[in-house]
Amino acid sequence: MGRAQSETQEAAKTDRVVVEVTDLFAGYLPGINIINGANLVARKGELIGIIGPNGAGKSTLLKAIFGLVKVREGDITVNGESIVGLKADKLVRRGVAFVPQTNNVFPSLSIEENLQMGLFQNPKIYAERLDFVTGIFAELSKRLKQRAGSLSGGERQMVAMSRALMMDPSVLLLDEPSAGLSPVRQDDAFIRVSDINKAGVTTIMVEQNARRCLQICDRGYVLDQGRDAYHGSGRELLNDPKVVGLYLGTLGTEEH
Template identity: 85%
Template sequence: MSSTAPAPVPAGSPAAEPVVVVSDLHAGYLPGVNILNGANLTAAKGELIGIIGPNGAGKSTLLKAIFGQVHVRSGSITLEGDTITGLKANKLVARGVGFIPQTNNVFPSLTIEENLQMGLYQRPKAYDERLEFVTGIFAELGKRLKQRAGSLSGGERQMVAMGRALMMDPKVLLLDEPSAGLSPVRQDEAFIRVSEINKAGVTCIMVEQNARRCLQICDRGYVLDQGRDAYTGSGRELLQDPKVTELYLGTLGQD
């Protein structure tokens, strides 16, 4: 497990075709100050990728850089082989990149149905088809379409945010700490939802502070430290690696 190159794709894995490839990425919010210092990541078709690491390691910054919200100073990001480095969010959504931020991820004054419609504003004619797909994963949403999102619990809002992102039929879904701020029971439900989305065929890249639980469900994981991928490997490999356990799992995401 090394940070010098993305982890190899296992033979026979459904992850044979790269969807997102991040290469030697340097990026930051302020001029001359990098948060990412050579980060690498590969998410192949059908994979669930987990990103863990200490606070300030650049985990959320990596997702935001992929989604065009952070200035990339060097390196590259590709989507199915096409360069998307520096593209704005609206163009990325049109190309099939979905992003679910950690906070402020729903429109509270709108109903669940209106939130889902906002997710499909670029393809309104596909609404019925995509609504059927989304409510097939989140049956609760289909029963409560007229309820205002502002009246929902944190876990329910997270479900609406996921549903809205799925309305655009994304090629890859970026999730920034989907379990943040939730009770232990709701946290487990969030991880189950992410697994269900992935099993429905959506490639997922998930940043998580609950490191142990993240590695339990992901196909492959990346440990970010000081803006670089310090360790990579399958979720199982990282869970069983003594160095990863000593340095990261002892203080991150206790069960």
């Protein structure tokens, strides 16, 4: 990264809090919490990584933010306003975008139609937003008529992220963008996530590939049994002996 680009990226980051999760308890079944008092803060322009062992509640935390899991206690705010209890369509209007790990494109539709689906609430800004996403994913501009079902896993992930960006979200939630991809495609996925963040999009990413995640994120949270056990800059967590011993030793760089 050049010095000017680095300075521009840093300038885009501010102290303004975009997402704040406070003492959150949430779960799928009555009386059983998966999230047990989790806390998280994402400031404007930051890339936040969430890592932890299998079953720690990482994906559940993202789904709770996006209203897919019932919140029992605590609060979630976006740009200072509580979003607890809002349905997905209202959350999209509030600037929250979510890319699930699987089933994240409409396979029978073209790439262009997938992108249009991302703007069903505001189709007038299609041309403007198409310019933005093809500025990040240049190859999409030449393949807009191709059916999404014919794409590889990595290419589908690219379309899914692009569709989520069409509504110009305040925050992009990514659930394991490298899952199921080959090592080469995994590297490409992390580069894409970094490019999205460099374009000014506040991003919260859940990842099983813990080391790679911490290498690119501004700050990371280690989730364990539904709580944020550790948090700090990506570099701090990578070099923290407790984090390395308890988590990074068991979280492989290519395993899921």
